Amino acid sequence: MAKSRAFDVRRQTGFVPVALLCFLVLYLPIILLVVYSFNKGESIAIWEGFSWQWYVKAWQNEKVQDATILSLIIATSASLIATSAAVMAALATTRTKGFRGYTFVFALINQPLMIPEIVTAVALLIFFAIIKVATGYTGLMYLIIAHSAFCIPFAYMPIRARLQGMDLNLEQAGADLYGTPWRVFRRVTLPQLWPGVLAGSMLAFVISLDDVVITEFVKSAGQDTLPTYMLGQMRRVITPEVNAISTALLAISVALVIAFYLLSKGGPQKNRE
Amino acid sequence: MTQASDTQATRRRWLLLSPALLILLFAASGPLLIVVLYSFLTPGDYGGVVWKFSTDAWFNVVVERDFFDDTLSFSDAHLSIFWRSVKLSLMTTLVAFIVGFPTAYFIATRPKEKRDIWMLLIMVPFWTNLLIRTFAVMEIIRNEGVVNSLLIGLGIIDQPIQMLFTEFAITLGMFYVYLPLMVLPIYAAMERFDFSLVEAAYDLYASRWRVLRRVIFPIVKPGVIAGSILVFVPSLGAYVTPRVLGGGKQLMLGNLIELQFGQGRNWPLGAALSITLLAIVMVALIVYVRAAGREEMSHG
Numbered sequence: 001m002a003k004s005r006a007f008d009v010r011r012q013t014g015f016v017p018v019a020l021l022c023f024l025v026l027y028l029p030i031i032l033l034v035v036y037s038f039n040k041g042e043s044i045a046i047w048e049g050f051s052w053q054w055y056v057k058a059w060q061n062e063k064v065q066d067a068t069i070l071s072l073i074i075a076t077s078a079s080l081i082a083t084s085a086a087v088m089a090a091l092a093t094t095r096t097k098g099f100r101g102y103t104f105v106f107a108l109i110n111q112p113l114m115i116p117e118i119v120t121a122v123a124l125l126i127f128f129a130i131i132k133v134a135t136g137y138t139g140l141m142y143l144i145i146a147h148s149a150f151c152i153p154f155a156y157m158p159i160r161a162r163l164q165g166m167d168l169n170l171e172q173a174g175a176d177l178y179g180t181p182w183r184v185f186r187r188v189t190l191p192q193l194w195p196g197v198l199a200g201s202m203l204a205f206v207i208s209l210d211d212v213v214i215t216e217f218v219k220s221a222g223q224d225t226l227p228t229y230m231l232g233q234m235r236r237v238i239t240p241e242v243n244a245i246s247t248a249l250l251a252i253s254v255a256l257v258i259a260f261y262l263l264s265k266g267g268p269q270k271n272r273e
Numbered sequence: 274m275t276q277a278s279d280t281q282a283t284r285r286r287w288l289l290l291s292p293a294l295l296i297l298l299f300a301a302s303g304p305l306l307i308v309v310l311y312s313f314l315t316p317g318d319y320g321g322v323v324w325k326f327s328t329d330a331w332f333n334v335v336v337e338r339d340f341f342d343d344t345l346s347f348s349d350a351h352l353s354i355f356w357r358s359v360k361l362s363l364m365t366t367l368v369a370f371i372v373g374f375p376t377a378y379f380i381a382t383r384p385k386e387k388r389d390i391w392m393l394l395i396m397v398p399f400w401t402n403l404l405i406r407t408f409a410v411m412e413i414i415r416n417e418g419v420v421n422s423l424l425i426g427l428g429i430i431d432q433p434i435q436m437l438f439t440e441f442a443i444t445l446g447m448f449y450v451y452l453p454l455m456v457l458p459i460y461a462a463m464e465r466f467d468f469s470l471v472e473a474a475y476d477l478y479a480s481r482w483r484v485l486r487r488v489i490f491p492i493v494k495p496g497v498i499a500g501s502i503l504v505f506v507p508s509l510g511a512y513v514t515p516r517v518l519g520g521g522k523q524l525m526l527g528n529l530i531e532l533q534f535g536q537g538r539n540w541p542l543g544a545a546l547s548i549t550l551l552a553i554v555m556v557a558l559i560v561y562v563r564a565a566g567r568e569e570m571s572h573g
Contacts, residue, residue, distance in 0.1 A: 007475070009468055009471045009472050009475055010382040010468060010471070011481075012375070012378060012481060012485055013481060014375070015375035015378050015379055016375075016379055018372060018375040018376065018379075019375050019376040019378070019379030019380070020379075021372075022372050022373070022375075022376040022452070023376075023394060023395075025372075025449070026394075026395070026398050026449075026452065027394075027398070028413075029406070029409035029410055029412070029413050029449070030398060030401075030405075030406065030409050032409065032412065032413065032419060033405070033408070033409040033412060036412070043417070044412050044417075044418075045412070045415075045417050045418050045419055045422050046422070081296070082296075084292065085292040085293035085296055086293060088289040088290065088292055088293065089289065089290050089292075089293040089294075091289050092285075092286040092287075092289035092290045093290070096286070099283070099286065105290060105294065108294060108297050108298070108301075108302060109293060109297065111297065111301055111302055112297075112301055114506075114554070114558060115301075115305075115551060115554070116506065116507070116509065116510025116527070116550055116551065116554055117507075117510065117512070118510050118512045118526075118527040118530055118531070118547070118550070119305070119308070119510065119530075119547045119548075119550055119551050120301060120304075120305075121512075122308060122530060122534065122543060122544065122547045123304035123305050123307065123308045123547070124300060124304055125534060126304065126307055126308060126311055126540070126544070127303070127304035127307050129321070130307070145296065145299065145300045146300050148296050148300070149296050149297050149299070149300035149301040150301065152293055152296065152297060156293075203400075206400055209402075210401070210402040210403065210404075212402075212403065212404045212513050213512050213513060213527075217531075217534075227402060227404050230404060230405075230408070231404060231513070231516075231517075234408065234411075234517055238412075242408065243412075246402070246405040246408060246409075249401075249402055249405060250401050250402070250405060253400055253401040253402060254397055254400075254401060256400075257396070257397055257400040257401075258393070258397070261393055261396075265389070
């Protein structure tokens with residue numbers, strides 16, 4: 001096409017360098033962060049040789065252990081709750097010719113994406129403070145419910161996208177063969193929907209795992225997750241231990257996002273059995 | 274379809290929707306109403322509120338009462354924080370556009386099978402922890418960081434340049450964390466772009482700049498508007514980035530709000546400030562929806 005000609009209609013002066021610079025800028029800080037997590041010395045700017053010591057230190061740090069466990073409990077619970085709710089919501093809102101209240105439902109589901117996180121965080125702080133006084137309960141459920149809420153849109157999007165591309169005929173056939181709605185859902189809909197469900201739950205997990213603002217406002221004393229623990233550390237002298245924790249978290253996120261990408265890339269038609 | 278099965282379908286639909294809606298009403302939308310209520314109450318002595326109606330919090334958003342003689346004046350502290358939030362968010366959006374537009378263009382002009390990989394490269398950092406990315410920026414620009422060490426090592430400067438805890442640091446950080454939100458919608462608008470239009474323009478002796486401005490830009494404009502909103506809105510409500518990179522010296526709205534629930538302990542004021550932030554965001558979103566709607570009309 002245009003490539004073989006001397007005059008490339010797609011070329012714009014300076015765009016390629018800016019774009020390449022953009023990728024460099026995007027990755028350089030992260031790469032340096034990872035590199036210095038392996039630094040032998042205390043510095044995060046002067047390289048003194050390779051060492052695993054900061055990973056060992058972080059691993060042995062009891063606060064980090066507690067925060068990791070808490071992060072995983074919250075992210076797993078929130079992802080499970082958000083994904084289940086999102087599957088049901090997606091079944092109700094897709095493949096239908098629109099219904100009364102659709103705008104309301106759509107706005108509500110997408111609300112966590114539109115409202116500044118700090119505002120939701122403040123709202124939850126106030127609301128949960130009232131409940132805490134009234135019930136005396138200060139456990140983990142506040143964090144789990146709060147995380148579930150803002151994870152719903154992230155779980156909902158890939159599930160809905162998958163559902164929209166699916167073939168209605170199979171479910172119709174299942175119903176014609178006297179399958180109960182539940183049986184049709186489990187045996188026909190869910191297996192087809194599965195990549196979307198998996199993708200949605202992974203996205204929800206990553207979003208929950210990475211949350212700082214809402215967690216910081218909602219948590220009770222002693223309920224630090226990894227990000228809020230790290231935020232607290234940043235007020236002090238920073239050692240590569242923070243880099244080591246960051247690198248571990250980055251690895252989890254990147255792995256899940258790439259898995260998500262591969263899952264959603266194989267669209268409905270490709271995975272047909 | 275019969276009336277009965279219609280009602281049944283409706284019932285089934287709302288039943289399926291109920292878990293998601295309940296969670297969202299309980300832990301996202303409902304509490305916002307309580308914030309509105311709290312903004313009209315009197316602050317308690319040690320945080321919290323006293324259940325007495327008052328509009329003081331709303332006055333305090335922009336006005337302060339002199340402690341000694343009760344005169345009213347504009348609250349310079351609050352206004353300067355509002356101004357800084359808007360200024361830095363606009364700058365972030367502008368820089369993100371200047372870098373994001375060519376990048377989206379670059380990706381959209383790659384061979385079809387490679388575009389996904391380039392986009393993945395843009396999106397991977399976005400899905401990683403915002404705090405970690407902010408921290409990565411902090412490590413680079415701090416006094417003992419890579420940039421200063423490099424400049425001193427090369428003999429260009431003697432003393433490290435103070436970049437951390439400045440407005441520059443916050444803008445750089447927000448640009449860094451929100452850039453993918455600019456590239457994504459511009460790319461989406463550009464991907465379907467028909468380059469035969471550009472060819473036609475060149476045949477008519479248009480310059481490259483003119484082609485960019487008069488042919489490409491008008492068509493991808495909805496993407497640019499969407500990207501700008503997607504960057505501007507979270508920048509305006511940013512909390513983590515100004516806290517880490519502004520170091521408590523350069524406050525933005527998000528930090529001012531947090532202060533009211535911490536040391537300041539004026540919950541109603543914090544509530545009023547939150548609603549103000551929400552209102553600004555809503556105005557931005559409405560402007561966006563209107564603009565997108567107009568584009569839709571003129572092209573549809």
